[in-house]
Amino acid sequence: MAQAPVPKAELHLHIEGTLEPGLAFALAARNGVELPYASEEELRRAYSFTDLQSFLDLYYALLAGLRTEDDFAEVADAYLARAAEQGVRHAEIFFDPQAHTSRGVPIGTVIEGLGRALAKSEETHGVSTRLIMCFLRDESAESALATFEAARPYLDRITAVGLDSAEVGHPPSKFTEVFALAREAGLKCVAHAGEEGPPAYVWEALDLLGVDRVDHGVRCMEDRELVDRLVADQVPLTVCPLSNLQLKVVDDLADHPLPAMLDAGLLVSLHSDDPAYFGGYAHDNFTAVRDALGLDEETLRTLARNSFRSAFLDEETRAAYLREVDSH
Template sequence: MPAPAPKPPLPKAELHVHIEGTLEPEAAFAFAGRNGVRLPYASEEELRRACSFTGLQSLLDLQQKLTVVLRTEEDFADLAAGYLDRARAQGVRHAEIFFDPQAHTSRGVPFATVIDGLTRVLDTAQETYGISTRLIMCFLRDESAASALAAFEAARPYLDRITAVGLDSAEAHHPPSKFADVYALARQAGLKCVAHAGEEGPAAYVWEALDILKVDRIDHGVSAMEDERLVARLAEEQVPLTLCPLSNVRLRVVEDLADHPLPAMLKAGLLVTVNSDDPAYFGGYVHDNFTAVRDALGLDEETLRALARNSFRAAFLDEPTREKYLREVAAY
């Protein structure tokens, strides 16, 4: 008698994934080959071994060496297709995807090349992969505020394809308040706002993201647990937090997954979600993160369902679509 088919993954939304962080070693070498770029690694295996990080900056240094292979519209389209194919196998029904235009325009790749390549695939993702998508344009916080403003102006002709703005890259010594002006422009343009805060930065950065940038979601937010008053506010206002557990371990935000504050956050009534961040570098996509926290933290099935429900509650969806996805979770 044949073995029963494995149960499909729990339906979920992914709200914190950097498209540049889905560049798998095989794809990096394939893009390098077709674009005539020489990578500083002899093989895919050597590149995988390089994914050993001492903190966020070491990840950013590695990504800078690899994003040079992304040159053409075809590259960005293939990158998006590769992510969506993996996401479908991980149970993702809706994905809100970060991209970093400054990382590409700064080396001569036109903004149009980046967004045309991505949206060529994202526009048909529902039909092709069964995944609805949103695109979030991030500003690099270790660049100047003027650079962020220039990036936003370059994006203006394409705002109909962009749902939100975000803030990523090296958090230390780059507070959210640095980007108050560009976030004000984004809100005036009708965009949603999110920001990385409380990953390697203090709880004070989460306050700034809420009060100065007026964000709709906090990306990471781990250090919020250091401030009882902030925890109470996040719980009362149900501000979503997009946690990335495997990332937190790889980047030494927590030393061991068993020490992750996720259970304490849930107990405090926070609206937390589980995501993959840069899965090609951290050894796991979103369902892998669900499985890892289940095993390391002893989470039961109902808690995992609650995390899946949270992901759709926190997503930038219209209400009928949100309810449809929540029914899928209930029926799982």
């Protein structure tokens, strides 16, 4: 019998990116929406990306079928069921309210629907959860501020704010004001930086946004001073290997900088990003780097430990999850 996946936390996961083709078509049919693909097979053939933008174009097109609280609850529950099978014990889930409010879906519908699935996740799937509201960096700073204000009635459901979508040309400094408001409200902060964007974006995320975690961050390796800063402060980096491969951040998984990042002393953990599009969920990423990079089981356990060390957990809960990894 195959060994069960190592217990892990999933900290870099876009719930909209878990929309598998079958569910995308089912939701579209339920809501009378026509997708720009004739079949699931045709849609899957479109999952061949040249860069981040080519992925985002498809990603946003498929969101048209997400309309109701039930839709958002179903997508989240489907992800949590898969995550549990992959050894995920704790999930901190990104959502993009602007991608839905721009289509006329109220922010409350999104949060209430996701919240229904998350509220029962620990009992149903054995997965504890947090919710992270992301701002789309290719939208305006004013739109992000308006989104934050619209979310104020729901901040008791939200642990952190984040920053995602097209990185190049949209530096973190664009969003200094809304992140300051989030910190004042007691929220944690994370941001995508150093994926397609330069190391300078990681510096901005740290110094201007005050982030607690950097999502991706692989290009930090181009800046020795930045690496030293990240190591000294033990800033978590949530790395997504299969995403990096699919979006051409690396041409071959065997060339991924993950081993060098670990050797440098960076606090790196592995996550699936948008698994319906990138060919694998949480444990699939562990398996892929094991096979491509020759990582041993102790290194994989270190990556799992790092995921819990990087999570927004109280220390008692964190310690309990770490014991699960050690006894695996």
